[in-house]
Amino acid sequence: MDKLIVSLTIFVSVLFIGIVKQYIQYIIIRRNSREDENTLYLDSEIPNASALVFANKIIIYGKLGSLSEFAILHESYHLKQKKLALIQLAAVALFSALLPFSLFSLLGIYFSYVLTNWKIEKDADLYAFSRGGKYEARYKRPKSRLARLIAWLLDTHPPDYIRISEEYRRKNIYYLFIKDIIS
Numbered sequence: 001m002d003k004l005i006v007s008l009t010i011f012v013s014v015l016f017i018g019i020v021k022q023y024i025q026y027i028i029i030r031r032n033s034r035e036d037e038n039t040l041y042l043d044s045e046i047p048n049a050s051a052l053v054f055a056n057k058i059i060i061y062g063k064l065g066s067l068s069e070f071a072i073l074h075e076s077y078h079l080k081q082k083k084l085a086l087i088q089l090a091a092v093a094l095f096s097a098l099l100p101f102s103l104f105s106l107l108g109i110y111f112s113y114v115l116t117n118w119k120i121e122k123d124a125d126l127y128a129f130s131r132g133g134k135y136e137a138r139y140k141r142p143k144s145r146l147a148r149l150i151a152w153l154l155d156t157h158p159p160d161y162i163r164i165s166e167e168y169r170r171k172n173i174y175y176l177f178i179k180d181i182i183s
């Protein structure tokens with residue numbers, strides 16, 4: 001019984017922290033940025049963008065106009081993925097709450113995050129493509145199978161060479177992963 005209460009407490013805490021963290025980030029970033037509806041513009045040398053899904057804000061770093069249309073469309077779609085983001089957070093919370101804490105729960109935390117993220121990122125990419133956004137790949141498909149596996153698992157987005165492929169728009173992301181690793 002005690003174990004169940006501890007697990008439940010961890011589960012609820014992870015959910016709570018995951019959501020509240022974004023509001024805190026929003027409050028901190030808001031001080032140094034210009035806010036326009038649900039977009040925060042932050043001065044930065046390196047253009048980038050991210051989304052605070054639960055706080056319903058996207059953050060655009062860099063000089064105005066320096067960021068690609070694709071990136072802005074992609075991030076704006078993340079705000080429409082609250083249900084998926086919540087499922088992702090709940091999966092991470094569930095594995096975090098597993099007792100006893102083990103390698104299995106650690107891998108569970110990691111894979112539940114990465115695997116759901118592929119789906120989240122792909123949907124955001126498809127939205128950006130459908131609005132005419134163009135994605136520019138930063139790297140080519142590695143020849144080594146291990147390097148490809150690492151690209152999939154360490155970059156939370158699907159690898160660049162997948163994102164620009166024609167198949168990416170039609171095929172299931174998990175199918176693309178298996179095909180890329182075994183072929």
Ligand SMILES: [Zn+2]
Pocket residue numbers: 074075078121124
């Ligand atoms: Zn994204």
